[in-house]
Amino acid sequence: MTKQQSAKAVYNKLTADLAIDAAPRNAAVVHDRKYREARKDCQNNGTDHCRTFADEFQCVFDMLHSDRALAEPFVHYVVATGEWVPSVILYTECQMHELKAFCFNGSSSSVLSFDKTFNLEAIYVTVAVYKNLAVVRRRTNEHPLFIGPLCLHGHSDAETYSFFFSHIASRLLDCPFSQLIIGADEEQAMRKAMTHAFPGSFQVTCTGHMQNNGNKKLDSVVGKRLGVRHAVHNAIFVSNGLTSCDDIMAFDNRVKHIRNNVFSDCPASIVQYCESCLHSLLHDNIIAGHPGWMNNNCESVNHVIKQYTQWRPQQLPDLINKLRDLVRGQYTEADRALCGRGELQLVSTYSKRRITIDRWKSVGCTVAKSQRRLFQTDCRSAVFNVHG
Secondary structure (H helix, E strand, C coil): CCCCCCHHHHHHHHHCCCCCCCCCCCCHHHHHHHHHHHHHHHHHHHHCCCHHHHHHHHHHHHHHHHHHHHCCCCCCCCHHHHHHHCEEECCHHHHHHHHHHHHCCCCCCCCCEEEECCCCCEEEEEEEEEEECCCEECCCCCCCCEEEEEEEEECCHHHHHHHHCCCCCCCCCCCCHHHHHEECCCHHHHHHHHHHHCCCCCCECCCCHHHHHHHHHHHHCCCCCCHHHHHHHHHHHHHCCCHCCCHHHHHHHHHHHHHHCCCCCCHHHHHHHHHHHHHHHHHHHHHCCCCCCHHHHHHHHHHHHHCCCCCCCCCCHHHHHHHHHHHHHHHHHHHHHHHCCCCCCCHHHHHCCCHHHHHHHHCCHHHHHHHHHHHHHHHHHHHHHHHH
């Protein structure tokens, strides 16, 4: 309990649930217990000696070698270049198999989206997110969000992102990139690296971030109160504006209307920004079959990660182990769906892969992995039968 909740939350829960003579004497008892457990975990993980950032990365290099002995390695790649902070690429083979199974069927596949997370450590965490199309949540009947490959990095330039995306692309060379849809926010360095690593793929951009950045541009050039500012905003971002178009013909007609009736009174810098940035990105979203796409999936997973780390910066080895636990947990829950247990259930297409509780108990995770691989194969077969 002390690992998942703050000391104050644990103290309040125990004093409310236990008898007065069984509850902790005071909050300091819980604080001390939490400190001792954290210290013990550091000793067990070999991270108790991490006094500096360099020590943390030395421990990560040790993890890179020790993971090779595991049945399912997680730390796969550490990139160290000159004076830059090293980058760490994390994933399991199961994650790669599911990317191949669920992200390469054009507009009917899951968007493979990326986003950069802050405040988890002294470096950034860029996470890939996709939807597991083999299962749905029992309560909402929606496909759950799954964490894909992750990258820990200290710089956010195109070269750093290229290390990450190019490595992922190298593991997906047997898949048709022309059927892949990748999404991100309006970060130029990330989009440039995506274009280089995944040639021929469709790119979608978060409409919410485009609106926020567009409003900032308008405010910086024309201010908040001028009528031209409201005219441009309404023409692009309101419910009947450019972002509401869901086909190319409607989009082109709306762009023509904006050019003839709105841009005539706009400063040249606003016209250039809309033409070179907003219009082209919104056009790409429609071409990819995802008009109005939002990067909410990554935002949701980022929130889950921050909750799991209790919104506190982590040492690198601790952060990697927590991310490993999250990835392991999502597949454990998906495996439970194979025998009708847990929060998820198999979609009808894969119901033939369901197994009984008795068989699960007799062979355990071995059959779970084999069944999971089978419905991944089912999905990939369908993709390649359609697209050759």
